[in-house]
Amino acid sequence: MIDFLIGLFLATLIVALFTSRLYRLILWYSMNSLILGLLALFMGTALDDRAMLITGIATILIKAIGIPYLLKNLGAKFHFVRQIQPEIKVQYAIILIPAILVFTFYLAEPITHMIHGNANYIAISISSLFLSLLLMMEHRNVAPKIIGFLSMENALFLLGITATDGMPMLVELGIFFDLLMAIVVINLLFHNEEANL
Amino acid sequence: MITYLLTIVVLVLIAPLLLDFIKAFKMLLLYKRPVSLFQGYRNFAKLMQKETVISSESSAITRVAPFLVLSPLLVTLFFLPPVVQGAFYVSFVDAFTITGLIALSTFFLMLLGLDSASAFGGMGSSREAFIAALVEPAMVLTVFSVSMMAGDLGVGQAGVNLAAHFPKEHMASFLFAAISFFILLIAENGRIPVDNPETHLELTMVHEAMILDLTGVYLAIIESAASVKFVIFASLFASLFMPFGLQYAAPVAFGLFIVKLFVIAAAVAVIEVNTAKLRLFKVPNLLGIAIVFAFLSLITFYVLGA
Numbered sequence: 197m198i199d200f201l202i203g204l205f206l207a208t209l210i211v212a213l214f215t216s217r218l219y220r221l222i223l224w225y226s227m228n229s230l231i232l233g234l235l236a237l238f239m240g241t242a243l244d245d246r247a248m249l250i251t252g253i254a255t256i257l258i259k260a261i262g263i264p265y266l267l268k269n270l271g272a273k274f275h276f277v278r279q280i281q282p283e284i285k286v287q288y289a290i291i292l293i294p295a296i297l298v299f300t301f302y303l304a305e306p307i308t309h310m311i312h313g314n315a316n317y318i319a320i321s322i323s324s325l326f327l328s329l330l331l332m333m334e335h336r337n338v339a340p341k342i343i344g345f346l347s348m349e350n351a352l353f354l355l356g357i358t359a360t361d362g363m364p365m366l367v368e369l370g371i372f373f374d375l376l377m378a379i380v381v382i383n384l385l386f387h388n389e390e391a392n393l
Numbered sequence: 394m395i396t397y398l399l400t401i402v403v404l405v406l407i408a409p410l411l412l413d414f415i416k417a418f419k420m421l422l423l424y425k426r427p428v429s430l431f432q433g434y435r436n437f438a439k440l441m442q443k444e445t446v447i448s449s450e451s452s453a454i455t456r457v458a459p460f461l462v463l464s465p466l467l468v469t470l471f472f473l474p475p476v477v478q479g480a481f482y483v484s485f486v487d488a489f490t491i492t493g494l495i496a497l498s499t500f501f502l503m504l505l506g507l508d509s510a511s512a513f514g515g516m517g518s519s520r521e522a523f524i525a526a527l528v529e530p531a532m533v534l535t536v537f538s539v540s541m542m543a544g545d546l547g548v549g550q551a552g553v554n555l556a557a558h559f560p561k562e563h564m565a566s567f568l569f570a571a572i573s574f575f576i577l578l579i580a581e582n583g584r585i586p587v588d589n590p591e592t593h594l595e596l597t598m599v600h601e602a603m604i605l606d607l608t609g610v611y612l613a614i615i616e617s618a619a620s621v622k623f624v625i626f627a628s629l630f631a632s633l634f635m636p637f638g639l640q641y642a643a644p645v646a647f648g649l650f651i652v653k654l655f656v657i658a659a660a661v662a663v664i665e666v667n668t669a670k671l672r673l674f675k676v677p678n679l680l681g682i683a684i685v686f687a688f689l690s691l692i693t694f695y696v697l698g699a
Contacts, residue, residue: 203565203693207572207686214682290681294688301696316697320565 409433445609474552506603517602
């Protein structure tokens with residue numbers, strides 16, 4: 197089941213790389229976070245780790261529902277450009293994405309020898325880190341860049357919960373606050389930009 | 394052996410029913426009064442009785458091509474994985490053969506479109522070639538990667554192996570292959586994001602443009618070929634990506650298989666209602682996603698073993 201969810205995690209990220217509409221991108225981000233939350237819940241039950249269950253629920257509430265809703269509202273308020281054509285053409289993306297995946301899978305190989313158990317999860321989380329970076333790179337507008345940043349955070353979170361069998365709760369909550377701060381900063385940024393106009 | 398033949402006969406018989414089910418389910422979702430599920434059979438009977446008119450411009454190809462469109466698809470039906478445990482199946486046919494047979498059928502369909510010498514036929518043929526060229530590599534990769542997971546290159550044997558031992562440890566790459574194959578199912582059968590089977594609008598039609606000049610018996614043959622193609626893809630999806638329930642008693646397993654086909658048809662209908670048709674030059678993007686997922690499933694399987 198965890199394999200299935202990790203596959204879905206990567207799949208939603210790859211589909212997000214090909215979308216050219218902002219609201220659809222936000223939807224894929226929300227799906228991505230939802231799957232991450234479910235993953236945390238499943239791993240939490242498997243490891244019998246209550247802290248991870250709480251983080252999973254917090255992930256679903258904040259990242260899968262809260263932040264996408266907030267972003268959509270912000271988008272409506274500040275009239276974000278909703279037609280976001282990726283700068284990297286689809287033809288090149290088709291070559292680039294598998295190349296990145298192969299590269300990161302081999303990159304992660306030395307690490308996977310050090311960890312017993314679910315070693316391949318690390319490779320997938322590192323590759324989704326790179327794909328989020330690509331998502332940030334391939335768009336010129338601010339809103340998709342924010343989404344790329346947020347999905348990079350998702351990938352790090354996945355790396356955390358799979359590689360270490362659960363980070364300390366405090367660190368995860370810290371990351372959540374970090375993320376909310378980032379959203380607040382972005383909000384301020386837009387306010388400022390509006391004032392300048 | 395008798396189950397094997399019976400399966401093929403039933404698959405051919407329910408082929409029009411499945412397409413009508415998609416149409417009826419779509420109409421139901423759009424709050425329309427659905428068409429009868431047996432409209433396909435009625436159309437077939439009516440077309441068989443109609444006079445067959447052949448354009449004076451067309452060559453002998455028009456007379457033979459409809460049969461050559463249908464026959465590779467009928468041959469493919471014999472190579473599908475078994476739906477009941479213990480049934481006869483052909484184990485050695487691999488991804489290349491099945492893709493090749495489907496491509497052969499598409500090739501004759503394109504020839505048929507060109508042969509009518511109308512502007513629409515050529516247009517439809519070129520578009521079909523454009524789509525088919527992108528579908529085939531992805532299809533070979535996908536079926537290949539699933540057969541690798543099952544541990545046998547033969548598609549029939551792969552279906553049996555998957556049912557006997559589901560690859561839980563390869564769930565991630567299995568999922569990528571399933572996504573890829575579902576996109577191919579939509580693209581190759583001309584369903585909505587790629588082609589709209591219900592309109593005759595010159596900007597959008599692909600499949601309809603090629604068969605615009607056909608009448609009577611030939612049209613009936615081509616229509617049944619289209620439905621048989623859908624059945625092939627749906628049953629490949631059902632036996633490769635939903636490989637459960639084969640161990641039950643033969644009638645139950647068979648019934649379950651038919652239910653799976655209808656579930657796939659319902660999924661296609663839901664997607665059709667929820668998406669707009671893509672522009673023709675956006676179709677490579679969709680098929681690009683399919684190719685990426687097919688490749689991804691192969692490398693995830695090989696490199697990570699996941």
